[in-house]
Amino acid sequence: MTDADALDTDGLTRREALKAAVAVGGAAGLAACVDRLDGAEPIPAGDGPNAHPERQFGWNEHVPTDDAGNWVLPRHQTLLYLDSPGDGPPSAADRDAVSGALAGLDEAFEWSNEGLLHSAAYSPSYFERFDEPLAVPDDVSLPQPTPLADYETPDFDTQDVLVHLASDRPDALLQAEQALLGEADEANGVPIPASLTDALEVDARRTGFIGAGLPRERADELAGVPDPNPVPEASPLFMGFAAGFRRNQSTEDAVAIGEGPFADGTTKSVGNWRQRLDDWYGEQDFDEQVMEMFSPGHAAEGLVEGVGTNLGDDSGIDRFLDAVVDDAREYGRVGHAQKAARANRDADGNPILLRRHFESADDDIASLHFPSLQRSIDQFEAVRRAMNGVDATEATPAVRQRVNNGILEYIFVRHRGYFLVPPRSLRALPTPSGDDG
Numbered sequence: 001m002t003d004a005d006a007l008d009t010d011g012l013t014r015r016e017a018l019k020a021a022v023a024v025g026g027a028a029g030l031a032a033c034v035d036r037l038d039g040a041e042p043i044p045a046g047d048g049p050n051a052h053p054e055r056q057f058g059w060n061e062h063v064p065t066d067d068a069g070n071w072v073l074p075r076h077q078t079l080l081y082l083d084s085p086g087d088g089p090p091s092a093a094d095r096d097a098v099s100g101a102l103a104g105l106d107e108a109f110e111w112s113n114e115g116l117l118h119s120a121a122y123s124p125s126y127f128e129r130f131d132e133p134l135a136v137p138d139d140v141s142l143p144q145p146t147p148l149a150d151y152e153t154p155d156f157d158t159q160d161v162l163v164h165l166a167s168d169r170p171d172a173l174l175q176a177e178q179a180l181l182g183e184a185d186e187a188n189g190v191p192i193p194a195s196l197t198d199a200l201e202v203d204a205r206r207t208g209f210i211g212a213g214l215p216r217e218r219a220d221e222l223a224g225v226p227d228p229n230p231v232p233e234a235s236p237l238f239m240g241f242a243a244g245f246r247r248n249q250s251t252e253d254a255v256a257i258g259e260g261p262f263a264d265g266t267t268k269s270v271g272n273w274r275q276r277l278d279d280w281y282g283e284q285d286f287d288e289q290v291m292e293m294f295s296p297g298h299a300a301e302g303l304v305e306g307v308g309t310n311l312g313d314d315s316g317i318d319r320f321l322d323a324v325v326d327d328a329r330e331y332g333r334v335g336h337a338q339k340a341a342r343a344n345r346d347a348d349g350n351p352i353l354l355r356r357h358f359e360s361a362d363d364d365i366a367s368l369h370f371p372s373l374q375r376s377i378d379q380f381e382a383v384r385r386a387m388n389g390v391d392a393t394e395a396t397p398a399v400r401q402r403v404n405n406g407i408l409e410y411i412f413v414r415h416r417g418y419f420l421v422p423p424r425s426l427r428a429l430p431t432p433s434g435d436d437g
């Protein structure tokens, strides 16, 4: 038993308590958290904004890697969706407040999984507050979000601003959030000169987690999870498999906007997907899960052991991209990764999307927050549409719109929003031209 697994007097493991603290948030969450962290290592302080990367999404060099070299994302994450009051552009005072709040975080926390990684991103609705067009190159699109299958009915996140916080330290996450929301004027012992709420209003707060052990632990508390709990202890995700193998991910360089004032920015799509774990685990055996998550070829060749970490740094999906229609006819099923990956390769065969998804137990529902970074939103839309597997449904009646068609029978999109992540120097309420407001 590790320290984190030791039971406290109220019967929670320390790990459970810390995660619950992030989900609760605010002063109550922080108090719970600080109690449990008595004697924990200090949170490393930052070097100020200018020492942190110009790319707000420059996270990969600042998180650990696993044995196979895959990036390991911070275990605790929070998404804050905020609106600018009124109809017009924000004021210079608003910009100063947001700038001060974010710069404060960079003073307070090391830019790493042990301190805090964060980014501020802006929606198309935000940029519509201004008269000028968004100064991005022709190969960058930032449309309003839209359904990407006939049956999708998500709520669209059209709030102005999305702030994403991520850390292995729940106490860092909570302190950062308290400072941003004006509930504290310091974080990690460092004064924070302004808060986001000096300029913006919070519309939604969503939380999540990723990493071996956490989904199994949380599944116990959620509606619709079979008893006994079927989520493997080793799985970083609710559906029982590892994801985000390094060679199936884009690089930060490739998703970066190349020129203009927003160079070293990127676009970010964030979906929230409810998962029907009772059916996923109840209706299928392991081989069927492998077929639907990866590809029928992965099951036929026995490529996936357990949660799939044996795959190393590459899911091996590239061999099966041309087999979708044949697999549909032969096995009556097609794979999620197999379908999506078809639209996820550039001319040189490299992945286009940098997926950074994590799980959530918000509202006591198992869901997945799916942030994806790519140079242009139309690239995300093409990959999501490829997941529809229309050619597989046309090849055989066994594969239908949402039946035997990857994991579509088990996941339901609840929210979708599109955002521009500016470079750090323009991260505080930018104008569309990148000029001072």
Ligand code: HEM
Residues within 6 Å of the ligand: 237, 239, 241, 242, 243, 244, 245, 248, 249, 271, 273, 275, 293, 294, 315, 317, 336, 337, 338, 340, 341, 342, 344, 351, 353, 355, 368, 370, 380, 383, 384, 387, 411
């Ligand atoms: C609950 C929902 C989801 C789960 C559990 C999930 C899980 C996985 C897993 C296990 C893989 C194979 C390993 C890997 O390459 O990472 C994969 C691949 C992939 N997923 Fe998902 N996924 C989900 C939703 C989505 C959504 C909504 C998209 C939207 C575009 C997506 C895009 C992709 C892509 C593009 C790949 C293939 C990567 C490649 O090009 O090789 N996934 N996913």
